Amino acid sequence: MASSAFQLLSMGGASFNKQKYKKDLDLFSGKQNKSKKQKKEVDISANSGHLPAGLDFFGSSAAAGPSSTKVKTEKTSKVKVEADSEEESDSDEEDVPSVAPPSQKINLSGPEPLPRSFASFDEVVPSSHSVLLRNLRKDGITQLWGVQGAVSGAMMAKEQRDVLVIAPTGSGKTLSYLLPLALKLDQPCRIAFNAHKKAETKDAGEQGIRSIVLVPTHELALQIYGEVQKLLQGNTWRTLLLEKSTEMAIATSGQAGQLGIDVLVATPERLHAMIEAGKVDMKGTRYLILDEADRLIGPDFLPQVEPIIDGHTHARAQKVMLSATMEAGPEALARTWLKDDGVRIVVGLKDAPSTTVTQHLQFCGSEMGKLLALRNDIAAGKLPAPVLIFVQSIERANELYQELVMDGMRVGAVHGEKSKAEREKTVREFREGKLWMLVVTELMARGLDFKGIEVVVNYDFPQTVGSYVHRIGRAGRAGRTGSAITYFTLEDGPYLRTIANVMKSSGCKVEPWMLELPKPSKNLKKERRRKPVERKDIGGAGKNLARKDAKNRRAMIEASMKRKLKSGGKTAAGGASSEGGAGTAEVDLSE
Numbered sequence: 001m002a003s004s005a006f007q008l009l010s011m012g013g014a015s016f017n018k019q020k021y022k023k024d025l026d027l028f029s030g031k032q033n034k035s036k037k038q039k040k041e042v043d044i045s046a047n048s049g050h051l052p053a054g055l056d057f058f059g060s061s062a063a064a065g066p067s068s069t070k071v072k073t074e075k076t077s078k079v080k081v082e083a084d085s086e087e088e089s090d091s092d093e094e095d096v097p098s099v100a101p102p103s104q105k106i107n108l109s110g111p112e113p114l115p116r117s118f119a120s121f122d123e124v125v126p127s128s129h130s131v132l133l134r135n136l137r138k139d140g141i142t143q144l145w146g147v148q149g150a151v152s153g154a155m156m157a158k159e160q161r162d163v164l165v166i167a168p169t170g171s172g173k174t175l176s177y178l179l180p181l182a183l184k185l186d187q188p189c190r191i192a193f194n195a196h197k198k199a200e201t202k203d204a205g206e207q208g209i210r211s212i213v214l215v216p217t218h219e220l221a222l223q224i225y226g227e228v229q230k231l232l233q234g235n236t237w238r239t240l241l242l243e244k245s246t247e248m249a250i251a252t253s254g255q256a257g258q259l260g261i262d263v264l265v266a267t268p269e270r271l272h273a274m275i276e277a278g279k280v281d282m283k284g285t286r287y288l289i290l291d292e293a294d295r296l297i298g299p300d301f302l303p304q305v306e307p308i309i310d311g312h313t314h315a316r317a318q319k320v321m322l323s324a325t326m327e328a329g330p331e332a333l334a335r336t337w338l339k340d341d342g343v344r345i346v347v348g349l350k351d352a353p354s355t356t357v358t359q360h361l362q363f364c365g366s367e368m369g370k371l372l373a374l375r376n377d378i379a380a381g382k383l384p385a386p387v388l389i390f391v392q393s394i395e396r397a398n399e400l401y402q403e404l405v406m407d408g409m410r411v412g413a414v415h416g417e418k419s420k421a422e423r424e425k426t427v428r429e430f431r432e433g434k435l436w437m438l439v440v441t442e443l444m445a446r447g448l449d450f451k452g453i454e455v456v457v458n459y460d461f462p463q464t465v466g467s468y469v470h471r472i473g474r475a476g477r478a479g480r481t482g483s484a485i486t487y488f489t490l491e492d493g494p495y496l497r498t499i500a501n502v503m504k505s506s507g508c509k510v511e512p513w514m515l516e517l518p519k520p521s522k523n524l525k526k527e528r529r530r531k532p533v534e535r536k537d538i539g540g541a542g543k544n545l546a547r548k549d550a551k552n553r554r555a556m557i558e559a560s561m562k563r564k565l566k567s568g569g570k571t572a573a574g575g576a577s578s579e580g581g582a583g584t585a586e587v588d589l590s591e
């Protein structure tokens with residue numbers, strides 16, 4: 001059930017039980033002699049099904065220096081915040097200590113006077129909130145990071161201003177809104193909603209759903225709910241994750257406006273359905289947070305999200321929209337919902353990848369070349385576990401998963417065709433270290449915080465800058481270093497320049513010729529958003545040839561039928577089937 005998954009998720013990070021997997025650890029820790037290593041590396045490239053001893057899985061872990069936060073206020077409407085390393089946090093994950101993200105300029109804009117940014121927890125959290133402070137410390141959080149100081153300042157301003165936040169992946173946006181939210185909620189709701197018993201009215205104080213955190217996927221909702229619980233544990237705030245079980249409890253409680261919930265974490269489809277069914281209302285909702293806002297107000301979710309935002313009509317409503325990316329179009333749309341005195345906060349370069357991720361592009365020639373490259377990179381120890389591998393469709397995720405299983409990898413696959421229970425289980429096993437690799441679709445590109453990931457592989461070239469930034473942002477989180485390898489083939493040529501430019505702007509090395517490629521046309525960009533490049537199967541030539549044969553056969557049968565019809569004859573027995581499956585790539589947008 002979700003609660004156990006949540007506990008694991010809330011612990012964050014894919015760390016290994018080193019005792020349990022001691023044998024494997026010894027096998028991969030590089031203790032073996034070199035000649036043995038080399039022999040096994042050859043084995044894997046030959047697809048032997050054995051694991052190469054030379055893989056340096058778990059061998060390396062990022063450690064970073066200490067940190068401190070400095071705030072510089074400029075005379076104009078811009079506020080600069082710098083965060084340098086100085087003090088180490090006491091996270092309980094020994095392999096992946098939390099460190100501050102690198103120093104980055106923070107720009108605040110909006111009508112004057114702009115709210116001030118906070119520099120430390122002491123400024124934000126009154127000492128009376130000892131439980132909150134204890135929970136933060138317990139989670140290894142002893143310092144306020146740049147984005148958190150800025151967002152707290154904006155959210156806590158007494159004018160109740162809306163906030164738009166664009167800050168890099170892994171920079172701590174979740175706590176940036178959860179902390180001020182907890183402080184603003186102040187006293188817990190006076191009506192208690194118990195998912196198992198039904199709501200019970202205590203008095204006529206503040207009631208309903210006081211705040212909503214909306215996110216695009218179930219996995220992210222689980223993770224954020226975990227963060228909410230960690231932050232608020234020991235307090236009497238009522239929190240709820242809207243999922244099947246709690247949804248049923250709400251539905252049978254028949255208390256639409258009466259639910260006493262302080263923080264509700266939900267995905268758009270479920271929340272919208274509950275509102276439509278009259279099982280939930282937003283009359284009491286003061287705070288609406290849209291995490292991954294550009295995705296939420298994009299075409300896939302807009303039909304559900306728009307009525308939710310429009311329904312946020314509390315007299316003292318405050319909206320906060322956050323993402324690591326916010327292109328001009330979505331930003332213009334977002335602004336239509338934000339109050340005129342809204343504050344815009346941008347950390348670092350807008351729409352840029354995290355500066356702690358080193359990015360590489362690798363030409364692979366063909367689909368077969370990509371599979372070979374992956375095997376070689378594994379064998380060469382370039383992909384220390386845990387590794388996240390992105391592909392562009394469900395079909396391809398299943399194919400690559402099969403290939404890696406055949407190679408003897410401890411691999412899982414997560415995509416929208418799997419049940420939520422299956423997805424939760426696989427993610428949990430990955431976090432626990434039982435799985436070394438996860439083949440995933442776009443579904444897993446946003447928000448998920450796997451602390452131990454050092455490398456992300458874009459097996460299939462991402463179709464938009466946003467997708468690239470979010471995918472590679474699963475590595476190099478919270479100030480730790482990481483890297484991303486993006487494979488490309490000739491098919492990806494037209495979009496190569498765009499990604500090369502993104503890489504260059506974040507200080508990574510790119511071949512000059514890539515920057516001189518023609519710009520992708522507007523039409524192509526549009527097309528890419530709608531549908532990814534069509535690719536040959538992952539498994540190589542065999543399957544493709546079989547498919548080609550089938551296609552030729554179909555064409556021959558069709559031609560023969562036409563001839564017969566023309567000559568007045570009867571149709572061929574069995575006729576041409578309308579067998580689909582031409583391998584059109586499907587973008588996995590499932591919730």
Ligand SMILES: Nc1ncnc2c1ncn2[C@@H]1O[C@H](COP(=O)(O)OP(=O)(O)OP(=O)(O)O)[C@@H](O)[C@H]1O
Pocket residue numbers: 012089098099140141142143144145148167168169170171172173174175323324446447448449451473477478
């Ligand atoms: N002040 C802090 N001190 C120590 N660790 C922190 C602090 N703030 C956040 N973290 C940790 O940093 C990691 C990244 O934070 P978070 O998931 O909020 O990033 P994000 O900016 O939302 O990224 P994304 O854009 O990918 O969703 C988490 O593991 C979180 O626990």
